[in-house]
Amino acid sequence: MTESHPFFSPKTHGFVRVAAATPVSHVGDPVANAQAHLALIRQAADQGVDLMVFPELSLSAYAIDDLHMQAALLDEVERQVAVLAQATGGATAEHELIAVVGAPLRHGDALFNCAVVMGGGEVLAVVPKTYLPNYREYYEKRWFAPATARTDDVIRLNGETVDFAPGLIFEAVNRPGFVFAVEICEDYWAPLPPSTRAALAGARILLNLSASNIVIGKADERAMLSASHSARTLSAYVFAASGWGESTTDLAWDGQATIHELGTKLAEGERFALENHLTIADIDVDRIGLDRLRNGTFADCARNEGEAATVVPFMAREDVVESELIRPLDRFPFVPDEAGRLDQDCYEAFNIQVQGLMRRMAATKGERLVIGVSGGLDSTQALLVACRAFDRLNLPRTNILGFTMPGFATSDGTKSNAWALMKALGVTGAEIDIRPAAEQMFKDIGHPYAAGEPVHDITFENVQAGLRTDYLFRLANQNRAFVLGTGDLSELALGWATYGVGDHMSHYNVNGGVAKTLIRHLIRWVADRELVGAEASPTLHAILNTEISPELVPAKDGAIQSTEGTVGPYALNDFFLFYISRFGMAPSKVAFLAHQAWSDAGAGQWPVNTPDDEKVEYDLATIKAWLRKFLIRFFQTAQFKRSVLPNGPKVVTGGSLSPRGDWRAPSDGNARVWLDELDANVPD
Structure with missing residues (x-):
């Protein structure tokens, strides 16, 4: 893409390009997983992506059971977090975007299932999982502590101290409306997902790092939850689940990836794919803001139910280049094309x-x-x-x-x-x-x-x-x-x-x-x-x-x-x-x-x-x-x-x-x- 009049760039008009990343997973191998992540980060950056989200525990793989408690693996995860953070921007980086990666991280004497938010060549903050499933095939409480068990609101990672809490609000200081929040898998199956309060606090894009194994009918349930949640919270919802390469000892994985905005599906990735791939769409954060502006019920609910949230500022990529809009767009908005x-x-x-x-x-x-x-x-x-x-x-x-x-x-x-x-x-x-x-x-x-x-x-x-x-x-x-x-x-x-x-x-x-x-x-x-x-x-x-x-x-x-x-x-x-x-x-x-x-x-x-x-x-x-x-x-x-x-x-x-x-x-x-x-x- 070449430089052009700002009018022809989606960024000029309040769009944020997001990607749900589906890497091939390598069981218990953070180095190999990080390489897959790097390949997708490069691909996303080349396609003008501003914000990308990986699946839950994507650096370690999800279905590794008691390997989560191994010091060698956890040490390597932290080293690879630093490698990936460096790839997201900064003076020496060839790419610039925000990447959200899944990783098991230690804090004090507990292990947390985390989303690591990185950009500008550094880790911006870490969001721990709030709700840990421990029923049917899930045993997360065997390894992880919930977000409420943390003893501090900061975590030390590779020598740096960053915010460590659920419900963090990430806001671009140079792109109005580019505000997002993160939750992890089970969080949005809860009656009151953490992202609900994040939306009330101003987040317009909600991200979900998920493992979520596949059984018959579950893909429809996940899509329904994403669509309904984006409609109810007047937001966009980006969902990325684990796919090919996860252990199939007892479970299977389809790598479902969806992007919804105000209840409408913008993009859906290929399920059961065998290669690394991205699901990309342009989210209209300006439109979300305008909808919230005229919806008095949303504002009333924010006043009644909202809570003060910690805001993590960041610099978003600012390149203004001509680009085709990546989202469904009806020529006849009063007449569906389906x-x-x-x-x-x-x-x-x-x-x-x-x-x-x-x-x-x-x-x-x-x-x-x-x-x-x-x-x-x-x-x-x-x-x-x-x-x-x-x-x-x-x-x-x-x-x-x-x-x-x-x-x-x-x-x-x-x-x-x-x-x-x-x-x-x-x-x-x-x-x-x-x-x-x-x-x-x-x-x-x-x-x-x-x-x-x-x-x-x-x-x-x-x-x-x-x-x-x-x-x-x-x-x-x-x-x-x-x-x-x-x-x-x-x-x-x-x-x-x-x-x-x-x-x-x-x-x-x-x-x-x-x-x-x-x-x-x-x-x-x-x-x-x-x-x-x-x-x-x-x-x-x-x-x-x-x-x-x-x-x-x-x-x-x-x-x-x-x-x-x-x-x-x-x-x-x-x-x-x-x-x-x-x-x-x-x-x-x-x-x-x-x-x-x-x-x-x-x-x-x-x-x-x-x-x-x-x-x-x-x-x-x-x-x-x-x-x-x-x-x-x-x-x-x-x-x-x-x-x-x-x-x-x-x-x-x-x-x-x-x-x-x-x-x-x-x-x-x-x-x-x-x-x-x-x-x-x-x-x-």
């Missing part, structure tokens, strides 16, 4: 919408609703939800009153799709041509269009949008019904809705918590499963293949009015929305993530069943340009519309812009600070 998860998300999203509408109808004792059906994505999804809700309430679909209202730019394709959909679904369909009423309004207000001038300004557009809404609300009055809204989350974020009209205002909106990118997959999911009848599926697929357009301005030179040509690709806008509204990330970091996900060599994943024509790439210049427009619309021009949104269910995490829900902001704000941050930190 088939099973996507199916589950679509099932839940659709039923959240359906149940929300059912409850509103039950509460109002409503039996009819009115909906504008344009032949576009949003009204289609709302209509599908309505049909399913009516089916479950045992109400006839004919009580759904669908109206298509062609205007001056309505295409034959969308109009025919609207009619085909209403007929296939068995709802009551009708058509109201809004052009005569619009022409009368143009005449009444003196608009140039009434005099024959082709003026297609904002008034020309909004007269049509407003008339459609007027008709829907009065039709609802006439039929003792209520108006079902269709505007989606992405449109609300961008303010891409005429104030007070159908995509903004309604009696109830089922789409307000659903991003545009997810709506595409929801429609496809309903169509493929024939949830509202097989007859509608061909039309649903035709609607999915139609370009997104408000159809308010007549086509020019054969080109229809393009929504995405005006506000930007919804794929990018939904990406921006997720990271800015869910985590409050700085625009430069959002741009970095978008570049990593959407560039031609990006790390992003495509959701299953994504059509080839939707698989596009965006360069940094394009990303920055559309992000600027998003920031202006989101922070400066759209909030007044969001402040008066109708009721509707929240569907996705971090995906509510309701003033009664996740997002509250002033309607008269401005975007300056976000634009300045973007321009100052993202190259052109």
Whole structure:
């Protein structure tokens, strides 16, 4: 890797590169084990790793029983600790990182199962194991003393005195948020793991050195514990277990290595491998900090249950080089890329919408609703939800009153799709041509269009949008019904809705918590499963293949009015929305993530069943340009519309812009600070 603009380095954006190391173990041979460690330290350093963790008792091997009590072995362990520490940095070292190694160490007249934290060419501190298993196949109390048995909070190791205690907090003085803590194997099987209090004390990365022999089903249990612990403590959890080479006298070892962040698996190593290897991922400590910042429960728990902890400062590596991000990164954060998860998300999203509408109808004792059906994505999804809700309430679909209202730019394709959909679904369909009423309004207000001038300004557009809404609300009055809204989350974020009209205002909106990118997959999911009848599926697929357009301005030179040509690709806008509204990330970091996900060599994943024509790439210049427009619309021009949104269910995490829900902001704000941050930190 070569030096480059800081923007292109993950370190610039709050990422810490971690590795779970799985060395080949040599039974009772600290010299051979240290050589395996050195090889992995060199490999990790070459790959830009900041922090690496080895398995439990990795310098001696774990399953050596009473050999742990042999002076010759323990003496050699201490000598090899010095060798490894020297390799982690300092003036003469060729590598620089933090390594956490497992070793049996003497303190006073007791032996402790320890994690040795080393960096900068020296041992920084030693963390003893808190909980020693002594049941079933485990006999650790035969050899080791628990952390509570130590007589001092320092240990002398190779002539140097360092901190010696559980719950130590290691904090980089030169990398904000790079804060970690260590526990050992059995510690995280305890009802209250030491790392819980470490997280409350500020640790964002939790490390576990483990031996943990393998039996059927245990790998799933360990992964579950790591995932759940990282979710509960709002942290990252790095787990490294012993593998090939450990004694199999009575047990077997799989070398499981996992890295989780906030409950999500970032990386998993090969189990039962026969060679030294690393499992590497970039942990977003900035994201963890932002999540803790907005989670009041975490802060309350830290105040109520947290304890003062000893902080061990260290210098982290500072090389800023261009690098691919090593972690899963969804191009569509509202749409999972894994088939099973996507199916589950679509099932839940659709039923959240359906149940929300059912409850509103039950509460109002409503039996009819009115909906504008344009032949576009949003009204289609709302209509599908309505049909399913009516089916479950045992109400006839004919009580759904669908109206298509062609205007001056309505295409034959969308109009025919609207009619085909209403007929296939068995709802009551009708058509109201809004052009005569619009022409009368143009005449009444003196608009140039009434005099024959082709003026297609904002008034020309909004007269049509407003008339459609007027008709829907009065039709609802006439039929003792209520108006079902269709505007989606992405449109609300961008303010891409005429104030007070159908995509903004309604009696109830089922789409307000659903991003545009997810709506595409929801429609496809309903169509493929024939949830509202097989007859509608061909039309649903035709609607999915139609370009997104408000159809308010007549086509020019054969080109229809393009929504995405005006506000930007919804794929990018939904990406921006997720990271800015869910985590409050700085625009430069959002741009970095978008570049990593959407560039031609990006790390992003495509959701299953994504059509080839939707698989596009965006360069940094394009990303920055559309992000600027998003920031202006989101922070400066759209909030007044969001402040008066109708009721509707929240569907996705971090995906509510309701003033009664996740997002509250002033309607008269401005975007300056976000634009300045973007321009100052993202190259052109």
